[in-house]
Amino acid sequence: MVKIAVMGYGVVGSGTVEVFYKNLSSIETKIGDNAEIKYILDLRDFSGTPYDDKFIKDFNTILNDPEITVVAEVIGGLKPAYDFVKSLLEAGKSVVTSNKELVAEKGAELLHIAREKKVNFFFEASVGGGIPIIRPLHHCMSANEIDEIAGILNGTTNFILTKMINEGMAFDEALSTAQKLGYAERNPAADVEGHDACRKICILASLAFGKHVYPKDVHTEGITEVTLEDVQYCNDFGGAVKLIGWAARRGGKAAVMVCPAFISEESQLSSVNDVFNAILVRGDATGDVVFYGKGAGKLPTASAVVSDIIMAAKMHGNSKSLYWETSDGEFILDYKELKNKFYLRLICGDKAAAVKQAEKMWGKVKILHRDQESENEIAFITEEVSERQFESDCAELAKSAEIKGKIRVLDY
C-alpha cells in the first residue's frame, strides 16, 4: 500500500484529491499496488467535506510518519513550502509539486537532495498546467540536444492579448474582463509584468540546458506597454502579439528572455488564443515540436500532480536524468549582447526624415500601416540589431521623434 500526503487544499490541492479518488482503480493498476491519501495538510477548517478524517494541521505528522513515501506540495510560494519540501526530501520521501516559484528558485538544490537521498522531486504541474511538457522534454527528447524553447506560458496575458487582437479591446478593459472571469487576480502584476512566465521559462531552460537559470538573471518585460495601435500594426505585419518566454543556447551560455513579441502567422504559436498555452521545443534531431493545451485550471493542473504521484510511487530510486546543476551568474548571457529585429512606432514631425535616420542606423526598414493611422505616426520593422546598439540608437532617435511602441520580432 502506497501512502500519500497532500499539502495544501486550495484549488490545485482539492483537485488533486478529487482526480486521485475518481481514477483510483486505474491509478492503482499503473502503480502496481494499492494507494491512499493518508493526510491532507491545511491550516483552514474543512470539516464536513468527504475527506474529513484526513485533514491535519501539523506538518510534522507527515514528516515523522514512516508510512508516507510520496508527498504532493500544492501550497505555492516559497514560505513555508521550501522548508517543508527540503525536510521531506532529507527524510527520504519523494515530493511532487505544482509550485513554479519553488522550482524556479530552488530546483537545483532540491534535485540534488533528492538524488542524495535516492528519492524523487517531480514538478510536471509547474509548467503548462495539464500539458505534458517536463517529462516529454526530459524523456522522449532525450536523444536530442534542445537548442531553443519558446512558449506562451501564461494564460492570463494570452487572454488579454487575444481580446485586444480579436475584439479591439484596450489593455485596461481586457484586463478587467479577465478579472471578472476569474482569469486574472485582483493584483495582476505577477502575470502582466511577466514574472509568472519568467519562472516557467527558467524551469524549462534549466531542464533543457542542465544548469539552473534563476529568475533574477532573466530580462523580463510584461505586456502593460502593448497598445491597440501596436496590435493593429502587427496585423499588417501578418501575425499576432504574444508574450513569449524563450531560451536558446548561445555557445556555452544560455540566452533567456521574457517579452511581448510579434509572431508570424505561419508560426504554430500565433494561433494559440485565450487562456491556452503552447510550448515550442526546437531539438537538433526532431526539429520543432509544439505542445498545446490548457495551461492552468483546477483539473488539468491536478491531473499533472497525480501523474507525478503515480510516477513517484512506482519508481524505485532516483530518476538519474531529471536533474540540473547549480550555476553562477556567468551562465546567462547579458541580454544586451543579443541580436533581434524590432518593431518601432514613432510620432514625429517629419516622417521621411525619421525613416531616413532609421535606415541609416539599421539598414532597410519595412513600413507597416493601419486603419486611421494618424498623420504624424510611422511604424516599421528593423533588420537585426544588437540590443545594446538598438537602445543607444533609440536614445538618439528620441531626440527628434517620440517612441510610442517598441516590440521584438521573434522567429518561432
Next chain:
Amino acid sequence: MVKIAVMGYGVVGSGTVEVFYKNLSSIETKIGDNAEIKYILDLRDFSGTPYDDKFIKDFNTILNDPEITVVAEVIGGLKPAYDFVKSLLEAGKSVVTSNKELVAEKGAELLHIAREKKVNFFFEASVGGGIPIIRPLHHCMSANEIDEIAGILNGTTNFILTKMINEGMAFDEALSTAQKLGYAERNPAADVEGHDACRKICILASLAFGKHVYPKDVHTEGITEVTLEDVQYCNDFGGAVKLIGWAARRGGKAAVMVCPAFISEESQLSSVNDVFNAILVRGDATGDVVFYGKGAGKLPTASAVVSDIIMAAKMHGNSKSLYWETSDGEFILDYKELKNKFYLRLICGDKAAAVKQAEKMWGKVKILHRDQESENEIAFITEEVSERQFESDCAELAKSAEIKGKIRVLDY
C-alpha cells in the same frame, strides 16, 4: 556497458546510428552507464561506411549474444520483423521499434511476451515520428481517462491537402508534386487510401483504451475522392479538409475511424499544414492537449528510436503500465451506428427540390457557396445523422441528384 543491436540500415536505421553516436556522451549520462551499438543487421553491403565492423547479416548473431540487452527493430513490415522481435523478446531482450504495422497488428501479443519475460517493448517512433506521443499518453496523462483522440497522422496526405487548399492544385497534381519532393512513394496507396493513418490510430487507441484495436476492424477512407470543389466549399464553411484518424469511447466499446473531414478553423488541427502531424488528446481532467511536429523524416524518427533505446537501457524490469490486452471483434463499434454531420455536394436539375428533400431527411441544412459555383450544383452541411441512416438516405437522394462529394464534419 549496455550493448545494443540495430536491425535494418535504411533511412531510420542509419539515422538511429547517427543520432546515437552524435549524442553518445549525453545518452550515457542519461542511461547512467556506457553504451555502444555492437551490431547492425542488414543484408545489403555497407562496407566503407564508418561502422564497417558492426555490420552482420545473420539475425542469430544478435539473438544468441547474451551481451545484447536492447535491440532496435527498424526494418519495417511484418516479415521478417515479427518473427525477429518475438524471438528477441522471448530470449529476454528488450526491443524498441518504429514499425507501425508490427505494433498495429501484433502489439498486444508482443507486449504480453515482454511482460512475461520482464523486458520492454517500446514504440515511440511508430506514431508521429519525432513528436513525443506514446510516452506522454501513457505516463503524463496517467491520471486522466482518455475519452477521445484525433490526429493528422500522415504527412503525405496532409501535404497533398495543403497544396489543394492553399494553391488550388488538383489532387493528381498535388500527389505528383509530393512524389517529386520525396514525400510520397511511387505507389502511394498506403498513404492516400488511409492505411498508414489507420495503423497509427489503432496504436493510439489501443494504448488509450487498454484493448487492441486491429486495423481490419477500422472503417478507413482515404483522400482520393476529395476534389478542389470540396476544398472550396470547406473554405466557405470556415475550415480545412484534413485526413483525420480518430477514436472515442462509446460505452464499453471504441469508435474508431479514418476519414477526410471538414475541421473548423477554430480547431488547432485546422492550421496544421504541409508534412506536419498533430495529435489531439481529449482527457477527462486535462481537456484538449495537442502535440505537433514533424511526423516523419530520418532524424525526427531516429531520435524517437534512440530515446526508447535510452529508456529500455536504464529501466530494470517491465514497464507495467505500457500495456494493452488482446480483444475480439466485439470491442469496436460498427461504424454505421455512429452519428455524424455531413457535407454533401450535389448536381441536380432542381436545387430547391433537392434542398427540400434533404431537409425532410436531415432537418435544417446549412447551404455553402464557392466562386464559379456551377448552376446546377448545391452543397450543404447536414445536422447529425446516423451513418446507416445517411447511407440509405443518400441512396434515395441519388435517384434525383448526382452525389459528387460527401465528407464528414468533425468537431475537434
